[in-house]
Amino acid sequence: MISRRFADSHICGVKKCLCTKWNSGSSICFDSYLLGFGILKAKGSIPLVARMLHRTIHLFRKELRLHDNPVLLAALESSEALYPVYILDTAFLTSSMHIGALRWNFLLQSLEDLHKNLGKLGSCLLVIQGQYELVLRDHIQKWNITQVTLDAEMEPFYKEMEANIQRLGAELGFEVLSLVSHSLYNTQRILDLNGGSPPLTYKRFLHILSLLGDPEVPVRNLTAEDFQRCRAPDPGLAECYRVPLPVDLKISPESLSPWRGGETEGLQRLEQHLTDQGWVTSFTKPRTIPNSLLPSTTGLSPYFSMGCLSVRTFFYRLSNIYAQAKHHSLPPVSLQGQLLWREFFYTVASATPNFTQMAGNPICLQICWYKDAERLHKWKTVFEELLLDADYSINAGNWMWLSASAFFHQYTRIFCPVRFGKRTDPQGDYIRKYLPILKNFPSKYIYEPWTASEEEQKQAGCIIGQDYPFPMVNHKEASDHNLQLMKQVREEQHRTVQLTRGERCCSTNIPCAVAHRLSSGTWALGLGFGCFSRMLFHVGYEHHEQLFWLLLKCCPKFKNKSVTLFFLPSPLGASSCLLQKCFPKTGSSPPALTPQPQAGCVCLQGAEISEALPMPLVNHPYLHPYLSLLP
Numbered sequence: 127m128i129s130r131r132f133a134d135s136h137i138c139g140v141k142k143c144l145c146t147k148w149n150s151g152s153s154i155c156f157d158s159y160l161l162g163f164g165i166l167k168a169k170g171s172i173p174l175v176a177r178m179l180h181r182t183i184h185l186f187r188k189e190l191r192l193h194d195n196p197v198l199l200a201a202l203e204s205s206e207a208l209y210p211v212y213i214l215d216t217a218f219l220t221s222s223m224h225i226g227a228l229r230w231n232f233l234l235q236s237l238e239d240l241h242k243n244l245g246k247l248g249s250c251l252l253v254i255q256g257q258y259e260l261v262l263r264d265h266i267q268k269w270n271i272t273q274v275t276l277d278a279e280m281e282p283f284y285k286e287m288e289a290n291i292q293r294l295g296a297e298l299g300f301e302v303l304s305l306v307s308h309s310l311y312n313t314q315r316i317l318d319l320n321g322g323s324p325p326l327t328y329k330r331f332l333h334i335l336s337l338l339g340d341p342e343v344p345v346r347n348l349t350a351e352d353f354q355r356c357r358a359p360d361p362g363l364a365e366c367y368r369v370p371l372p373v374d375l376k377i378s379p380e381s382l383s384p385w386r387g388g389e390t391e392g393l394q395r396l397e398q399h400l401t402d403q404g405w406v407t408s409f410t411k412p413r414t415i416p417n418s419l420l421p422s423t424t425g426l427s428p429y430f431s432m433g434c435l436s437v438r439t440f441f442y443r444l445s446n447i448y449a450q451a452k453h454h455s456l457p458p459v460s461l462q463g464q465l466l467w468r469e470f471f472y473t474v475a476s477a478t479p480n481f482t483q484m485a486g487n488p489i490c491l492q493i494c495w496y497k498d499a500e501r502l503h504k505w506k507t508v509f510e511e512l513l514l515d516a517d518y519s520i521n522a523g524n525w526m527w528l529s530a531s532a533f534f535h536q537y538t539r540i541f542c543p544v545r546f547g548k549r550t551d552p553q554g555d556y557i558r559k560y561l562p563i564l565k566n567f568p569s570k571y572i573y574e575p576w577t578a579s580e581e582e583q584k585q586a587g588c589i590i591g592q593d594y595p596f597p598m599v600n601h602k603e604a605s606d607h608n609l610q611l612m613k614q615v616r617e618e619q620h621r622t623v624q625l626t627r628g629e630r631c632c633s634t635n636i637p638c639a640v641a642h643r644l645s646s647g648t649w650a651l652g653l654g655f656g657c658f659s660r661m662l663f664h665v666g667y668e669h670h671e672q673l674f675w676l677l678l679k680c681c682p683k684f685k686n687k688s689v690t691l692f693f694l695p696s697p698l699g700a701s702s703c704l705l706q707k708c709f710p711k712t713g714s715s716p717p718a719l720t721p722q723p724q725a726g727c728v729c730l731q732g733a734e735i736s737e738a739l740p741m742p743l744v745n746h747p748y749l750h751p752y753l754s755l756l757p
């Protein structure tokens with residue numbers, strides 16, 4: 127937590143903050159400013175306390191915002207002149223991230239927005255192009271700079287930049303102040319509490335957070351008064367160092383992205399989402415729709431990744447909404463839970479060597495993937511450069527997760543791009559919108575247009591192999607191959623598997639269920655499975671629904687009965703393995719059910735069972751505490 131001691135005094139009618147102590151990850155403690163305090167005599171011989179004020183370059187790196195920007199606030203409070211600077215070091219940016227046209231546009235829009243917002247407070251943003259060290263050397267001397275302030279980041283390339291700036295400071299005689307505000311906590315504190323290494327499972331991570339307490343509280347908003355106390359850059363400088371246009375950087379200006387960059391847009395979107403408090407409190411992921419035409423999640427990730435929005439602000443706004451609600455979803459599936467996933471990956475990434483690579487990454491399974499340069503190139507073009515929210519920690523963490531190389535261990539779950547699409551969006555509306563070249567194919571071909579006849583392809587105005595590529599792999603062959611490979615790798619690298627696996631909370635994987643006859647004459651069914659902790663967020667509620675329905679179908683007791691289904695919270699779960707084994711055999715889909723919060727459980731109403739197969743229900747002690755929740 128940031129603790130601050132303010133000693134207020136009135137100097138020439140202006141209320142000044144004299145002492146601000148930060149313990150929030152600053153590389154130079156603010157206490158050093160105390161040394162600069164002295165007693166001055168002002169007009170009329172009234173003794174005044176004053177301090178040496180800095181001439182500061184505030185270097186924006188990722189935190190492209192004015193709200194919750196602790197280091198900018200500290201810069202303003204300790205300076206008599208402040209130069210807000212963004213160094214557009216193209217070589218640095220392109221070598222450290224795969225930044226494509228969409229993201230360039232987003233970045234330039236964010237800088238333009240920052241410039242406008244600084245203008246409203248009486249300052250401006252100076253965008254200086256060039257290699258960052260040369261730019262700093264040049265301007266430190268030109269502007270007599272005594273301090274550089276910057277946001278502390280955890281990526282190796284940003285850490286290296288900060289270390290270089292520190293070295294430059296020692297050489298040229300300026301101070302450096304950096305503070306963490308891109309994550310909820312200073313991740314170093316989490317590492318310290320975990321004995322110096324990162325917690326490698328979400329469960330362990332939450333445990334450490336419970337010892338740490340709440341995340342850092344956002345700092346106050348900046349005002350015109352804050353900026354008035356410091357001299358702003360001359361208007362001539364603003365003209366000389368204006369935000370470039372895409373064309374200046376030879377970037378295509380036309381962007382299909384509906385996400386406009388910048389703090390202003392980010393805050394507007396945040397407010398929009400928060401007005402729907404019911405949506406916020408019932409948010410459960412992965413019970414969201416990945417291929418809906420409009421995002422079924424917040425879509426705020428590009429703003430968080432560039433720091434146009436503060437995660438701390440979002441976290442506390444959510445806390446306020448939760449505090450007013452009767453029920454709300456919880457981590458790992460809630461909105462706050464999503465921010466904690468982000469924090470989890472930030473923490474692990476901050477202390478894991480080669481986090482974005484397989485080679486030399488100690489938590490990642492070493493898998494002998496295909497070595498096919500052409501396919502790799504195609505994959506990179508599609509996935510990396512088009513990302514608007516590309517983020518070092520989250521991206522690599524989720525790819526490890528998705529490929530079952532770390533964190534996620536149900537490697538037998540393989541998504542088929544054709545079957546997944548057919549199941550979740552049978553008409554292919556998503557494909558028709560985002561791949562308009564395929565839009566005239568009949569729905570039965572929309573996910574596998576290469577199976578359409580030549581005549582049908584002509585009619586759809588799209589010849590596969592000419593207007594649209596053939597599939598890169600045969601899905602069945604590739605998934606069979608990968609399955610075997612993973613099985614073998616996991617046996618050989620058992621110790622690496624265990625690192626991010628976490629302990630099981632139940633040794634058995636036997637499905638268990640209880641049935642309860644309700645006073646209304648209907649039945650309540652509670653269902654659980656061993657090892658809840660991983661089930662809920664790996665399998666998700668959608669599978670709970672399916673499993674419930676499957677068991678109902680399987681149990682003669684419920685034939686022709688109306689049944690109330692309860693989703694039971696921890697420590698109960700459901701099994702996707704059972705689903706995979708049994709569900710396809712039933713040859714039909716589960717009924718659509720609408721969740722209704724009730725008595726702390728999610729309750730599903732009204733599944734009418736018309737068919738039943740014999741299957742015994744097993745009582746299980748884990749279910750007993752939840753029986754009291756049944757009406």
Ligand SMILES: Cc1cc2nc3c(=O)[nH]c(=O)nc-3n(C[C@H](O)[C@H](O)[C@H](O)COP(=O)(O)OP(=O)(O)OC[C@H]3O[C@@H](n4cnc5c(N)ncnc54)[C@H](O)[C@@H]3O)c2cc1C
Pocket residue numbers: 411421423424425426427428430431461464465467468469471513515516517518520521522524525528
């Ligand atoms: C293979 C793969 C790669 C990914 N790469 C990125 C990436 O480069 N940058 C990125 O921001 N997200 C990435 N994600 C995570 C996730 O898909 C996005 O954060 C999320 O979809 C963004 O949408 P949202 O802002 O609407 O999220 P919401 O569901 O509204 O969540 C709010 C915020 O929580 C955080 N969050 C949500 N999901 C995750 C998650 N799975 N892991 C960590 N943090 C999460 C994000 O900051 C997000 O903006 C990746 C996921 C996968 C499967």
